[in-house]
Amino acid sequence: MIDDRDRLAATPAHDVALSCLEAGIEAATPERVLRESLSVDGSVLTVAESEYDLAAYDSVVVLGGGKAADVVARDLEAHLEGYVDRGLIVSTAPVETGTVETVEGSHPVPDRDSLDGARRVFQRAKGLGEGTLVLAPITGGGSALLALPAGEITLVDLQTTTEALVESGASIKEINAVRKHCSAIKGGGLARAAAPATVVGLLFSDVVGDDPGVIASGPTAPDETTYADALEILDRYDVTVPAAVREHLEAGMAGEREETPSDPGVLGHVDNHVLADAWTALAAARDAAREAGYEPLVLSSRVRGEATEAALSQLAIAEESGATATPVEPPAVLLSGGETTVTVMGNGDGGPNLEFALRVAVEQPDDVVCASVDTDGEDGGTEVAGAIVDGETLSNPQRGRAALLENDALSTLEASSAVIETGPTGTNVNDFRVFVIN
Incomplete structure (x- = not known):
């Protein structure tokens, strides 16, 4: 799973860190998750503790999106053994499927393919009857991949707004509150379009707290936020957005546009199941650490805030x-999950996990190895998962500090041969960090 693993495993501690990462990511893959949380007995599909008689429906349709949604769809086809009639999924690098069509979109900023794919998913949801069962794989990345602007908002407007929000330092919950109110498919829009069909959301959470309304901006879930909330977030972070976006939100706050559904009763035809989250990966990594002879301690699955600040806090605990x-008494492994953010002030390349790792490396810790990755294999807008560092990673810590000021963690860590590359992992349960203490 990890490219050039032998080189990165420079010491036993490095090897343990990488083994924890691999165990965590493997545990969160759709193949493993569906095998443990979904079963078919005769014609009865069981998801978590809910049962659906496939034979009672006229058709079974798969509709959704996200970085791992295509892999979920592929594995659903295998589990349901011919029950799936048709479907459409939008993903970043679609895998080959049988019955379900998969199309490519863009992340983290939506593109024309994201818009076209989302429009087709939305259209296929409309007009479905009570005799249809919709299985909806929704995973991290779905906010950008299912891009269907509402009202007079254009794709360019949506792209500009997304970029500004991502760079503002706002949390993913806040970013998605704005996205939901600029979209026809988010904030319960997909589920509302599919009524009266039965909709079963199969969710892989990449957000702190695992709120179905926040995961991929909640296409199948009720929304507790409002147009007023979206405007307040823009103002709080001083985010400048195109006029069409602000006018749309202001019209919604004035009652001139329909609000996203907040009453669960409006989406009474929907069941949402969170099948995998940060704890899925952390529990497997904890077992891997224990098997290697290290005492594991999970600090939290809900870490958030600025990546560099979180790095210092967790490094302090390790030290x-x-x-x-x-x-915890060494030899030990500290683990954490969640989603940190980066307020972009410079013009470099990087992401939250790269900045987390670089901030640790700058401190040149003794007898501590730190690995930090995004479980989908792409940190921020980069094509690397993250990095693994120790006290000897940087020959010049001052350059590392300068790189952090320019938000240029990628080039510095690449020069130090510390980046971790996995390629697309087929899952997405957010940031995942390991500290190994000798």
């Missing part, structure tokens, strides 16, 4: 453990 055996 404390090394010095005083508190809160």
